[in-house]
Amino acid sequence: MQSQDPVLNEAAQRLGVAMRQTEDELTRNMLAATASFINCVSGVNGDSPTEITRPDINRVVRTLANNNAYTILGGIEGQDRFGTAPVRSAYFALASTQIMSDLDNVAGFINVAQYPSQQVLEAEWGAAGNLRFLVSSIGSVTPNASVNGSDVYNVFCVGREAYACIEQDQYSASFIYRPPILDTALALNCTVGYKMAEVPRILNDLWVINLRCTLGS
Amino acid sequence: MPTIQSGTFTGTGEDIYLQIRSDVDSIKVYNYTTASAAGGVGCEFTWVRGMAAGTGLVYSKTAAVNALELDNMTAGGFTLYDTSIPVVSNPVASTSSTNAVRPVVATASTAGLVTGSTVILSGIAAAPTICGIPFDIDTVVANTSFRVRWPLANAPGAVGGAGFYRNIVSGTNIFAPRRKFIADIASVGAETVVTTTTVHEYAVGEEVRLYIPSAANGMIEADNLQGTITAVDTVNNTFTLDIDSSSFTAFAWPAAADSPYTPAQCMAFGSVAAGNQTYLDDATRNEATVGIILGGGVGFPGGDAADVMYYVAEKSDLVTTE
Numbered sequence: 001m002q003s004q005d006p007v008l009n010e011a012a013q014r015l016g017v018a019m020r021q022t023e024d025e026l027t028r029n030m031l032a033a034t035a036s037f038i039n040c041v042s043g044v045n046g047d048s049p050t051e052i053t054r055p056d057i058n059r060v061v062r063t064l065a066n067n068n069a070y071t072i073l074g075g076i077e078g079q080d081r082f083g084t085a086p087v088r089s090a091y092f093a094l095a096s097t098q099i100m101s102d103l104d105n106v107a108g109f110i111n112v113a114q115y116p117s118q119q120v121l122e123a124e125w126g127a128a129g130n131l132r133f134l135v136s137s138i139g140s141v142t143p144n145a146s147v148n149g150s151d152v153y154n155v156f157c158v159g160r161e162a163y164a165c166i167e168q169d170q171y172s173a174s175f176i177y178r179p180p181i182l183d184t185a186l187a188l189n190c191t192v193g194y195k196m197a198e199v200p201r202i203l204n205d206l207w208v209i210n211l212r213c214t215l216g217s
Numbered sequence: 218m219p220t221i222q223s224g225t226f227t228g229t230g231e232d233i234y235l236q237i238r239s240d241v242d243s244i245k246v247y248n249y250t251t252a253s254a255a256g257g258v259g260c261e262f263t264w265v266r267g268m269a270a271g272t273g274l275v276y277s278k279t280a281a282v283n284a285l286e287l288d289n290m291t292a293g294g295f296t297l298y299d300t301s302i303p304v305v306s307n308p309v310a311s312t313s314s315t316n317a318v319r320p321v322v323a324t325a326s327t328a329g330l331v332t333g334s335t336v337i338l339s340g341i342a343a344a345p346t347i348c349g350i351p352f353d354i355d356t357v358v359a360n361t362s363f364r365v366r367w368p369l370a371n372a373p374g375a376v377g378g379a380g381f382y383r384n385i386v387s388g389t390n391i392f393a394p395r396r397k398f399i400a401d402i403a404s405v406g407a408e409t410v411v412t413t414t415t416v417h418e419y420a421v422g423e424e425v426r427l428y429i430p431s432a433a434n435g436m437i438e439a440d441n442l443q444g445t446i447t448a449v450d451t452v453n454n455t456f457t458l459d460i461d462s463s464s465f466t467a468f469a470w471p472a473a474a475d476s477p478y479t480p481a482q483c484m485a486f487g488s489v490a491a492g493n494q495t496y497l498d499d500a501t502r503n504e505a506t507v508g509i510i511l512g513g514g515v516g517f518p519g520g521d522a523a524d525v526m527y528y529v530a531e532k533s534d535l536v537t538t539e
Contacts, residue, residue, distance in 0.1 A: 026503065029301070033390035034486075036428040039479040048349060048477030063430075143305050144383050147348040147476060149339030189534055199501045200392075205426060205486045206441070 011192045012175060019173055019194045025138055027165060027200040028094075031156045032140045034202060037210035038063065044217075048147040051216035052099060052155065054107040054128060060157045060211045061130045064091055067206035069159025073132060079116040087115055090132040093211070095155040096139025100125055102216045103133055131157060146214045155211040162207035168197035220532040228520025233511040234298065237530050241509050242266045244295065244530040246518040256280040262518035264295035264509070266536055271296050273518065293512035301505035304386035305337075314344055314377030318368040318470075322382060323361065329384050330357050332366070335415055341380035344373045345476040350398050351385055353415045353454075367412050367454045370401040370435075374472035391505040394418050399427070399481040402436055402468035408447065409439070409460040411483060419456050421446050424487040427460075429468075433475035436468040443486075 038060055043050025050056075071089040078086035087110060095103075103109055103125060111126040112118070123134040133155075140154035165172070173196040180187035202208055220239045228248075237244075243265040252260040256278035264273040273294030276285045311324040322338065330336070332355040338348045347365075356364040390396070397413040404410075411417075411427070419425060422445065429440040444458030471478055509530070513519030520526045 029390075029503075029505075030392045030501075033392040033395045034484055036396065036426070036482055036484055037479070038430060039477060041477040041479070048345060050477055142389060143303050144308070144339065145337060145349055145389075147339060147345045149308060149348075149381055149383070152349075184534060201501050202486065205484060 008177065008192070015175065015192065015194050019196060021138065023165065023196070023198070023200075024136070027163070028138065028140045028156075030200040031094075031163065031202070031208065031210065032142065032154050034205075035156065035208045035210045036205065037154070037212050040211065040213040043213070045214060046148070046217075047150055047214045049152060049212045049214055051102050052106060052211070052213040056211060056213070057106065057129045057131055060209050061091065063209055064157060064159055064207065065130075067159075069162065069204075069207035071130065072158070072160050076115055076117050081116055084114050084116045085110050087127050087132070088130050090127055090130050091157055091159050093131040093133045093155050093157045094139065095125075095133055095135050096141055096153050097135045097137050098139070098141070098215065099153050099155070099213065100135055102213070103128070105216065140210075142212075148214075150214045152212050152214060155213060157209045157211050159207040161203055163200065163202045166199045166201055168199065172196050172198045219534055221529065222531070223527070223529045225525070225527045228522060228524035228526055229513065230522040231513040231519065233513060233519040233526075234506070234508060235511055235528065235530075236506045236508040238507060239532040240507060241297070241530045242533040242536055244509060244528060246511060246526060246528045248520050249525040249527060250520070251278070251524065254278075256283060259516040259518075261285070262290075262294070262511075264518075266533075267538060268295070271512070275516070275518075277516070290512075290517070293514065293517045295512070295518060296510040297508075298387075298510050299505070299507045300387045301391050301507075303388040305389070306384040306386065308339065308381035308383055311338070311341070311380050311382050313379070314338070314341055314347065316344070316372045316374065316376045318370070318372055319365045320344075320347055320369075320373065320377070321356075321362050321364045322377075324363070324382065325360055327357050327360055327363060330354065330363055332357060333416075334363075335385040336363070336382045337385055339381045339383070341377035343375045343473060344377035345473055346471045346478075347373050347377065348380065350480060351389075351415050365414075367400050367414060369470040370468050371470050373470055388505065391503055393502045393504050394423065394485040396482055396484040399429075399434075399468075399483055400470070402427070402439065402462070402481075404462040404465065405457070407459075407461040407463065409444065409458045409462040410455050411458065412453070412455045413483065416454055417449075417456055417483075419446055419449060419485055421449055422488055423485045425456070425458060425483050425485050427458075427481070427483050429481040431471070431475070431478040431481070433471035433478045434469055434481040435466045436462065436481075438462070438465040439468075 039049035040056040042055040076087040145152040257280040261276040353366040444460040448457040511519035
C-alpha cells in the first residue's frame with residue numbers, strides 16, 4: 001500500500017523542481033566562472049560584446065570543431081513539409097530567454113516550429129548553423145559587464161561530455177520527510193526537504209565556450 | 218525541530234561574516250570582553266528575522282552602575298548575506314581616465330572603495346578597452362580618484378573622458394579557481410609571466426590554459442597553450458608558466474580601434490600537483506556562502522579588535538508575521 005497524501009505528493013513535486021533548478025544554477029555558475037569565452041563582435045548595437053549574430057555563431061562552432069568537440073545531437077532530415085528546413089547535427093547552446101528575439105533575427109535561424117520533426121526538447125528555441133539553442137529564465141547573466149555597462153548574457157556552447165555533474169558519496173539527492181511525531185513537540189508540524197552533494201565540473205575545457213552577447217537595440 | 222548553531226570568534230574591529238548555512242532566523246551575540254569591563258559599552262546583541270538590515274538590539278552596561286540598558290541599533294547591527302547573489306553597485310559617474318599602464322580614474326565619489334576593491338568601468342568612449350573588464354584598484358584618494366592596481370601591458374592609447382564605474386561587491390563568479398582577464402604577458406627566459414587584472418588566486422602546480430583569441434592582444438601564438446605554474450608572486454599578482462614564449466609576438470593591451478574584441482583570458486583546469494592533470498581538485502570549489510554580517514567596532518556585534526565573542530544562532534520551526 002502507498003500513501004496517496006495529495007499534500008505530500010505536491011510538496012515532493014515542488015521540491016523536485018526546486019532541486020533540479022538548484023542543480024542547473026550551480027552548473028550555470030560553474031560554467032560562468034571557469035569556462036573560456038568569445039565575445040560577440042559582429043553586431044551593430046555599438047556595445048562590446050555586441051548582440052548575437054551568425055558570424056559569431058560560426059566562429060564558436062568553428063572553434064569547437066577545431067578542438068575536436070563532438071556534437072550532441074544528430075541532424076534532422078528534411079521532409080516535404082511547407083515551411084520546414086533540415087537541421088544540422090549540433091552542439092547545445094544554453095542561453096537566457098532574454099535573447100530569444102535576438103536569436104530570431106540571426107541570419108539562417110530556424111525556429112523549432114520549422115523543424116521537420118517536432119520531437120524536440122521542451123526548452124529548445126531553435127537552431128542556427130551547428131548550434132541548437134536551449135533557453136531558460138535562469139540562463140546566465142553577468143550584470144553590467146559590457147563596455148557600455150549593459151548586462152552580458154552568457155551562452156554556453158557545449159559539446160558532448162564537455163562537463164559533468166559528479167555525485168558525491170553515492171548520492172546526488174535525498175528527499176527527506178519527517179512526520180510530526182518525530183519533528184516537533186506535540187506532533188504539530190512535519191518537515192519535508194531535500195539535500196544533495198554533487199560537483200559540477202568541466203571535463204574538457206576545449207569543448208565548452210561561453211559566447212557572450214548583449215541585447216540588440 | 219529548530220536547528221541551533223553556536224560558536225566563538227575574536228573581533229577585529231571590522232565586520233564579521235558569520236557563515237550559518239541553515240539561514241539564520243535569530244541570533245544572540247555576547248561580547249565576553251566588554252561584559253567584564255567598565256560600563257557604557259554594548260555586551261549583548263540580538264537580532265530576530267523581520268528586523269531591518271543593519272539593525273538589532275543591544276544591551277549596554279550603564280556607566281554609573283553595573284546594570285544593563287536595552288537600546289536598538291539603527292545602523293552597524295546585523296545584515297543577512299548570500300554571496301551567490303551578484304551584488305554590483307549602481308553606476309557612479311567618473312570624469313576622466315589617464316592614458317597610463319595603471320590608469321587613474323577621476324570621480325567625485327569613492328564611497329565604498331578601498332585598496333583591493335574590484336570595479337568595472339563603462340561608457341568611456343575614448344578608451345573602450347578598459348571598460349567591461351573587472352580591475353582591482355588601489356591608491357584611493359577620497360572623492361577624487363582611484364588607480365588600476367595591476368599594470369597593463371601598455372597604456373590603452375587615449376585619455377578617457379566621462380564614464381561610469383561600478384563596485385563589484387560579490388557573487389559574479391562563485392566557483393574557483395576562476396577564469397581571469399589577462400593584463401600583461403611577459404616572456405622571461407624560457408618561461409612566461411602572466412599578470413591578471415584581478416587577484417589570480419592560482420597556486421604552483423596548477424595547469425593553466427592561455428586563451429588569446431584576438432590579434433588585438435598580440436601574442437596570438439600563445440592562444441590555447443597550456444602550462445604548469447612554476448611560481449606565484451602575490452606582491453605583483455603574477456604567475457609563471459613553463460611555456461617558452463621567447464619567439465612569440467609581444468603581448469599588447471588593445472587600443473580603442475580594436476573594440477569590440479574578445480579579451481585575453483586564462484583559466485585553471487587541473488593540477489599536476491595532484492598527480493593528474495584532470496584531477497578533481499580544481500575549478501570545483503563553490504566559494505559562495507550564506508550567513509549574517511555582524512557590524513564591527515566598539516559597541517557593535519562584530520566587536521572591537523581582540524574582543525572575545527560568543528554567539529548562539531537558531532533556525533526556527535516556524536516564523537510568522539502577524
